[in-house]
Amino acid sequence: MTSETSTPIRVAAAQCAIGSNMDENLSTCLRVLDKAAEHKPVLVVLPEFCNHLSWYDNAEHCYEVSLTLDSAFLTAISAKAKAIGAYVSIGATLRREGGKVSGSALLYSPQGELLGIADKQVLIGHENDFLEPAQNAAPIIDTDIGRLAMYMCMDGVINETPHCLALRGAQVLCNSLNSFAPDEGNLHIPVRAAENKVFVVAANKVGPLVPEAMMADISAATNIPEVFLCGAGESQIVAPDGTVLAMAQTQDEEVISALITVVAADSKVRPDGTDIIASRRPELYSSLGENPASQSLAVFGGKPDLQAAMIRWQDETIAEMCVLVAEAQRAGAQLIALSPPAAFAHIQENELGHWQLRGAELVSALGEILNDDVYVLSAQVAAQGAAYQHQVVAIASHGVVAEQGQVHFSQRFAWSTLADDFTSVDLPFARVCMLTSDDSIYPESFRLCAMAAAEIAVVPMMPLEHWELQTGLVERAAENRLNLLAPTANFEFGRGFAAGLLEDFTVFGEWKTRIFDGVLTRPPLTDMRDDSAITLAMLHPRYAENKVVSRNTHLIENRPWYLLQPMTTAN
Incomplete structure (x- = not known):
């Protein structure tokens, strides 16, 4: 039975190295x-x-x-869980039956009882050669400290698995990782707490x-530096607002801990009073739960390079804004995104x-100054x-060519x-989707645009x-492989910021333009400037077509579509 107490409890993540000797691994x-x-x-x-390296000679x-x-x-x-009372x-x-093997997370009680097993839903790379993906949703485990749920590593690189767990009522998500990627720590772990307003306890x-x-030999064969064949560490504990409460170092065995108040994860309200669960639109998300094999293949036709610009709009008049747009246009920008005017966020109904x-x-x-091949959003x-x-809205020299209304209340x-x-609009250089600010916090919004x-x-x-720009929008670009303004x-x-995709992406693929840096999906960012209202950024529309993060692991087509009922049906 779940405790409803608001008393803080201490949780911990244990970061360690695991090798091929199972006796030594158990001792570790x-x-x-x-x-801990x-x-x-x-x-x-x-x-x-934890039992053995994820590296096998054969099945x-x-x-x-x-x-x-x-x-x-x-x-x-x-026995150890019982001994330490945790x-x-x-x-x-x-x-598993039939000679199969699963990658699984197991939860033991302070009495040593096995309370639940969560099989990994999203496999990456060579895991597909040896492991079977989950056939059933992970359990929500009702305990005296709260509702706990588990997921693993690649499950959290895309949004669906942790999002479904949170939608089903989990308050604390336990994330077990086996990751070399620095963006696990600086992006994928913390965003899952903030976007779902839950606690995440992650051990890498x-x-x-x-x-x-x-x-x-593996480094030489793959052109991957040895440092990126090691675990990246940075185990962490994250609060529902995205605050990292504790984080381990990158290289050493370490235990971190923090006090959390579990019932804080029951509030799903943004600072303006919006309930992010009640405001979802499940009736619009049905295609997320459909078999990708039955869906029409997306067609990409974007250009390899596109000069874009972001313009900061504070108190400028429309005439002054047009001067800035003209300047960006002269600098070669074909896609120009304006920030909302500073006062826009506080519009009253009588205005x-x-x-x-x-x-x-x-x-x-804008119609008076725009070239025929330039668009302002x-x-x-x-x-x-x-x-x-x-x-x-997308504005061309001849007026508005596309509009996207706010979808979520x-x-x-x-x-x-x-x-x-x-909706998306086909411009001469790329297919572009437009989202209002308050739609961007919902992972479903970007997923649907990427699928189109x-x-x-x-x-x-x-x-x-703070999480919206620190991790939220970066994650939307990363998990969908989208350029972003x-x-x-x-x-x-x-x-x-702007996120411009790089050409080399697939892990263990043939990287042509750069050396592998360990980053799994995070794109490079161009932050808006302090010293100018205009920030130029180069985007690469064509690179959005490659969404294969590792062999047999496509960021969208390998979503666990058959387990997404919590996302696609009303609560």
Whole structure:
């Protein structure tokens, strides 16, 4: 039965190295659990694949080193959980019926009882050769400290698995990792807490992730520096607002801990009062739960390079803004994204008519100066019969060529009628999707645009929380492999930025233009400038077509579509 107490509890993540000797691996796990016990936690999370390196000679070898539930390895973990009086989450490979093997997270109670098993839903690279993906959704485990759930590594590089767990009521997500990627720590781990308003306790590995004796040969064969064949560390504990409460170093065995108040994860309200669960539109997300094999293939046709610009709009008049647009146009920008004017986020209902006329004036003024191959994207207030709608519009020399209304209700724009779909516009250089600021916090929004073969997303941003720019929008570009323009009028919650995709992307692929840097999906960013209202950025629409992060792991087509009912059905 879940405790409803607001008393803080201490949770811990144990970061360690795991090799090919299973006896030594068990000793390591028991040692770090004893280390964790010194912090007096009620929950300890261990990394993924604690029984053996995720490196196998063949399928028979994988099965041989995998565990049964009554194995000496797991029996010892169960006993240690009881000895230290804490819930313990551990990742391992398990033998399953028919000679199959799963990558699984297991949760043991302080009494040593096995409470639940969560099989990995999204496999990466060679894991597809040896492991079976989950066939059933991971359990939400009701305990006296809260509702706990588990996922592993690549499950959290895309949004679906942790998002579904949160939608089903999980308060604390336990993430076991086996990752070399620095963007796990600086992006993928913390964003899953903030976008779902839950706690995340994540434990990664350090040390070699391949047999140590083979490091040099594997590095030479793959052109991957040896440092990126090791666990990246940075295990962490993250609060529902995205604040990192504790983080480990990158190289050494370490236990981190923090106090958390679990019931804080029950509030899903943004600073403006919007409930991010109640405001979802599941009726619009149905295609996310459909088999990619049955869906029409997206067609990409973007150009390899595109000069873009972001313009910061604070108190400038429309005439002054047109001067800035003309300057960006002279600098070669063909796609120009305007931040919303600073006052836009505080529009009152009695001002809507004024803002609608102001938008029409901007469209007319831009028509006088834009070249035929240049497009400006801007937030607008548009008339919808007797009502109004918050929109993002694409403006050409001959007027508005596309518009996207706000899809999700928000309290600060409660006056806006809601659009019922996401649309993209085919411009001469790329397919572009436009999203209003308050739609950008929902991972479903970008997923649907990416599935429609959008190559660039433009979001005129008015953030309400720091995570939106620090991790949220970066993650949307990363997990969907999208170029992105996200201009902001002020930097209170962070700088607006552009994300321009790089050509080399697929891990273990043939990298032509740069040396592998360990980054899994995070794109390079161009932050908005302090010293100029205009920030130029180069985008690469064509590179959005490659979404294969590693062999047999496509960022969109390998989503666990058959387990996404919590996303596609009303709560």
